[in-house]
Amino acid sequence: MNSVPGRETNPNFMNGVPELLILRLLQQEEMYGYEIVQAIRSGTDAVIAVGEGVVYPVLHGLERDGALKSRRKTVNGRSRIYYSVTRAGLRRLTDLSRDWSNLTGAIHKMLRGGPHAQVVA
């Protein structure tokens, strides 16, 4: 996953973000890969733009872990693989959301003020 063009992504900071976004999207409805990428782009105002092909290894990995399930469906004459979230996936989404909220809360707190505020200002 890439951040805004021209800005380097810290891989460690982005760890788990693709999974989080995909699970969140699929919590609402089943989707296929292309739809997921477009939904991430529009849902994040293109701040997070996925290198489109790399979403599939994430999807396959989540399916392998039991967080997603897939089924082949023919729509408008084209066969596609639709993904949906499982119970295990929902638990994983809850965990990832909590971790991410804690992380962003901590960073936000640092940026707002505190003893080290001048370092990041």
Next chain:
Amino acid sequence: MPKSSHELLNELRERLLLAGVAPRHVRRYVKELADHLADLKVEEERSGRFPADADSAAIVRLGTIDGLVRAMTERKEFQSWCVRAPWAMFGLVPILFLTLAWCVALLILWSGWQIFLPGSETPFVPTDGFSIFYFGVGRLLYFVAPILVGWEIVLIAARQRVKAIWPFVGLVLVALMGGAARVQANRASVPDGFGHIRMDFAVGPSVQGSLLHALVIFSIAVLPYIIWRFGRVRFFSN
């Protein structure tokens, strides 16, 4: 000249297989990427691009080939067992399959002995009628099993683009086993006892005979692999 989507997907498939990603994961990944590319191309054409430009734009949006390869290879769970444990895939598993096939062949021999030749001291005597077919199936399985297992090795090696050393090791092992295998049968000493069949491995009584048998098995099994390698060299050199 920029690659077409077809060329990109072919190159991606080859690179993933050479990197050790399991064929089933490669097949699925490439299939979904092809669908994704088709969707991107339609989107680009709707935005007013010509088809050739739309294809190029779709490829750019899909990502670089290095990135697409890296996204798969950095996940170890997609690696093939041929890469994780080649010694098992090309050494242990063929031996297990060969053993299993020989067990079935020996079971056919033993049961045929009990059914068709109850009074005979050995099952290796001329027979007639249905017993010819029955023993024939067992004999065929016994002699063909090393070749079938060898072809399985070749098939796996070709699908996974494995380095030649591993299939050759597996084929030599299977050929030596096939060449050295001996079946012996005799009636137990107790009256009306069950026949006793055993199998052992020995390079004899004729060393040349055993080695020749092994060489025949190896040659027949390796032939498709050599043809496939030759075909690949010609394909990539054109």
